Amino acid sequence: MLELKQVNKSFGGIRAVSDCSLEIKSYRITGLIGPNGSGKTTLFNLMTGFLPLDHGEIFFKGKRIDGFLPHQIAEFGIVRTFQLARIFPKMTVLENMLLAPPRQIGEKLVSLWLKGKRIREEERKNLKKALTLIEIVGLSHLKNQFAANLSYGQQKLLELVRILMAEPQMILLDEPTAGINPSLIRKMMELILKMRDAGKVFFIIEHNMDVVIELCDWVFVLDNGQKIAEGKPEAIQNDPRVIEAYLGV
Amino acid sequence: MDLFLHLCIMILIYIIFALSLNLELGYTGLFNFGHVAFFGMGAYASALFTLHHVPFELALLISLAIAGGGGFLLSLPSLRLRGDYFGIATLGFGEIIRIIFQNEVWLTKGPMGLPGISKPTLFSYRFTTLPQYFILALVFSILSFFILRMVIRSPFGRVLRAIREDEIATEALGKNVFRFRVKSFVTGSILAGLAGALWGHYTTFISPSDFTLSETILVLLIVVLGGKGTEWGPVLGAILLIFFQESLRFLRLPAEYTRYLAPLQQMIFGTLLILLMIFRPEGILREKGKTKNVGIETGQ
Numbered sequence: 349m350l351e352l353k354q355v356n357k358s359f360g361g362i363r364a365v366s367d368c369s370l371e372i373k374s375y376r377i378t379g380l381i382g383p384n385g386s387g388k389t390t391l392f393n394l395m396t397g398f399l400p401l402d403h404g405e406i407f408f409k410g411k412r413i414d415g416f417l418p419h420q421i422a423e424f425g426i427v428r429t430f431q432l433a434r435i436f437p438k439m440t441v442l443e444n445m446l447l448a449p450p451r452q453i454g455e456k457l458v459s460l461w462l463k464g465k466r467i468r469e470e471e472r473k474n475l476k477k478a479l480t481l482i483e484i485v486g487l488s489h490l491k492n493q494f495a496a497n498l499s500y501g502q503q504k505l506l507e508l509v510r511i512l513m514a515e516p517q518m519i520l521l522d523e524p525t526a527g528i529n530p531s532l533i534r535k536m537m538e539l540i541l542k543m544r545d546a547g548k549v550f551f552i553i554e555h556n557m558d559v560v561i562e563l564c565d566w567v568f569v570l571d572n573g574q575k576i577a578e579g580k581p582e583a584i585q586n587d588p589r590v591i592e593a594y595l596g597v
Numbered sequence: 598m599d600l601f602l603h604l605c606i607m608i609l610i611y612i613i614f615a616l617s618l619n620l621e622l623g624y625t626g627l628f629n630f631g632h633v634a635f636f637g638m639g640a641y642a643s644a645l646f647t648l649h650h651v652p653f654e655l656a657l658l659i660s661l662a663i664a665g666g667g668g669f670l671l672s673l674p675s676l677r678l679r680g681d682y683f684g685i686a687t688l689g690f691g692e693i694i695r696i697i698f699q700n701e702v703w704l705t706k707g708p709m710g711l712p713g714i715s716k717p718t719l720f721s722y723r724f725t726t727l728p729q730y731f732i733l734a735l736v737f738s739i740l741s742f743f744i745l746r747m748v749i750r751s752p753f754g755r756v757l758r759a760i761r762e763d764e765i766a767t768e769a770l771g772k773n774v775f776r777f778r779v780k781s782f783v784t785g786s787i788l789a790g791l792a793g794a795l796w797g798h799y800t801t802f803i804s805p806s807d808f809t810l811s812e813t814i815l816v817l818l819i820v821v822l823g824g825k826g827t828e829w830g831p832v833l834g835a836i837l838l839i840f841f842q843e844s845l846r847f848l849r850l851p852a853e854y855t856r857y858l859a860p861l862q863q864m865i866f867g868t869l870l871i872l873l874m875i876f877r878p879e880g881i882l883r884e885k886g887k888t889k890n891v892g893i894e895t896g897q
């Protein structure tokens with residue numbers, strides 16, 4: 349589904365990602381682990397067009413996507429969350445959700461004059477979907493609150509369900525469970541599994557190994573910007589190279 | 598009565614001007630410090646065309662197109678800049694336009710200004726008297742208010758607010774941030790042009806000194822005082838500040854004091870802006886958590 353070939357990125361003297369090649373297959377959840385500063389977030393930024401590549405190529409469903417702008421890559425169907433949740437603080441929870449669907453008729457200035465009825469229908473349809481999703485993560489009672497009034501964990505949940513509104517094919521999550529209490533983590537994992545069963549492909553950066561083992565079908569390990577191992581999560585856990593990278597022995 | 602009507606007309610014109618800035622500043626988060634340029638372009642274009650015997654309806658349309666086109670041309674380079682640099686670029690643009698008004702004497706008669714601008718005729722109805730002009734200004738401001746309200750409450754307006762809140766997250770959701778900003782900026786410029794045209798035909802005399810930075814500051818203050826990013830904020834701000842400004846002008850002061858009026862007003866406006874920023878940065882009206890969506894009930 350998504351393929352990285354010899355991807356490189358340096359910041360000044362730091363080689364954040366070096367010669368990284370990996371392939372993410374459809375219909376599964378792939379994990380990305382590695383010590384702090386190993387280049388995981390940078391890799392996401394490269395894949396979603398937020399940073400330009402120094403070298404290398406990225407393909408999505410056979411089409412080359414490096415060099416495109418972030419909104420174009422989102423249009424292709426790759427949507428991401430951020431390590432520090434990015435919500436729209438002075439918009440309500442519902443407005444945060446309703447923003448996400450792509451190519452809305454009402455986003456065109458001319459259609460406001462000509463297609464009022466279709467815009468209202470579209471809004472109603474999106475609203476229904478949004479209400480269902482925020483119900484799942486338990487934010488219904490906050491739907492008309494500014495997102496700024498949510499706790500950090502709730503903001504991360506909002507960010508997660510918001511990208512589900514964006515009709516993505518592939519979802520990149522940067523540490524979705526960081527800062528979230530265990531009962532909400534459960535809820536979040538259930539939601540991710542449900543979306544996987546609905547055909548979404550996930551690529552997840554995660555430090556919590558329990559979550560990785562339970563969710564992921566395949567794991568890549570990054571250290572110093574290089575892929576040092578890949579495999580099934582149970583196997584990865586006992587890989588000596590991984591243990592070395594994490595413990596620094 | 599005449600004084601009252603004059604006050605109302607000025608307020609209505611500035612409501613349009615402030616509404617247009619509110620779209621950019623309040624909803625899109627664009628700090629436009631050269632907004633007066635588009636007000637001036639509207640005023641000069643409409644004045645010049647009618648002075649050359651182009652019918653008012655057509656002259657008005659052309660001047661809106663010129664203001665919008667100017668906004669489009671400025672937006673292409675400047676909207677690629679980040680926040681503060683965008684502000685500086687627009688500030689510079691405002692000055693450039695004023696200097697063009699001042700120096701292109703063949704076109705604008707330079708610092709002498711353009712006297713004798715005709716009162717408008719719309720569909721062969723002439724708006725000459727104060728009550729007539731009041732009606733004209735009222736119709737245009739109500740129109741502007743409702744058009745902008747429709748825009749802001751639409752999914753388009755929602756994207757604008759999202760850009761103001763977090764440009765990166767908006768981009769990550771597949772919205773072309775640059776294009777939305779351009780559209781917002783051009784719409785704001787067109788409306789500012791409308792306000793300028795109405796103002797020119799009302800005062801019947803315009804000169805480059807009417808379009809200085811202090812005009813931009815006045816309209817900024819109106820938006821910030823009233824409450825940026827609210828539907829009624831610019832209306833309230835325009836009523837308060839234009840009432841204050843115009844009543845200062847008509848104070849019967851002894852002649853030796855009148856020369857202090859203009860600097861005094863600037864000082865008061867400056868102080869007001871600082872106090873606002875410290876004590877109530879969100880303005881008199883503030884954004885509410887509940888916002889209506891286009892014609893749908895969000896309650897259950």
Ligand SMILES: Nc1ncnc2c1ncn2[C@@H]1O[C@H](COP(=O)(O)OP(=O)(O)OP(=O)(O)O)[C@@H](O)[C@H]1O
Pocket residue numbers: 359362364382383384385386387388389390391431
């Ligand atoms: N925009 C940037 N400018 C300069 N250096 C950067 C930038 N982004 C990342 N880096 C550097 O690149 C390296 C990799 O950072 P990155 O954020 O990708 O790590 P990470 O694997 O996501 O770490 P963590 O688990 O802590 O989130 C770090 O050394 C970091 O300092």
Ligand SMILES: [Mg+2]
Pocket residue numbers: 388389390431
């Ligand atoms: Mg990271």
